[in-house]
Amino acid sequence: MSNTAADPNFALLPAPLLLVEDEPMMHIRLRSILGQLGYDEEALSFAADIAGARRLFAEHPFAMAFIDVGLPDGNGIDLIRDLHQHDRALQILVISAWSDEQIILDALQAGATGYLLKERDDIEITLSIRSILRGGAPIDPFVARHILAMIGPATAQADAAPANAPRPVLTPREIEILTMVNKGFTNREIAEILNLSRLTVECHVRNIYKKLAVRSRTEAVFEARAHGFLP
Structure with missing residues (x-):
């Protein structure tokens, strides 16, 4: 666990964290955001692809994972599904540029706790990460609207x-x-x-x-x- 002086609401943060992301600039953004939340550098591990993520999980357990769905060697949803089946207590947050409705639903059904879009600014991503740290299930507003649009016809039929x-x-x-x-x-x-x-x-x-x-x-x-x- 990592202690934080930056935020008294998170005296104990779930750690270590794994970030599965192939974009260097996103690595920098997430390091900065998580550092402001109180995470030490040694609490963070990075993987640029699915193979690297699997190697890290084989070496030691993680308390939380941030996963992109579009990775160089495959679909991050498959990784989410495998990790969720292996450890159902693992918190998994998707941070991705992909906003396709079916991909979003597949990620959530595979075991993702929340789904955010990379286009959000650092403040919005920070608030969503705070939510998941407190046991919430953050869903990007754009994502939520798309999902509700898909649910709508089924709800109308039910009515x-x-x-x-x-x-x-x-x-x-x-x-x-x-x-x-x-x-x-x-x-x-x-x-x-x-x-x-x-x-x-x-x-x-x-x-x-x-x-x-x-x-x-x-x-x-x-x-x-x-x-x-x-x-």
């Missing part, structure tokens, strides 16, 4: 047959907690803000998962947006 797919019913408290999940707060932080016990928050989160028929925070946010519970 035409309410007997087969009724709209889930969430309580005001569940919507409140979902909103905070969307902002990247952990269960513990939500409990402190709402003056609830962590067990109570975890119970609400389990109920949300059950009602939305999902198994992760990322899926919960997607479904909540699709059903109009979140903007």
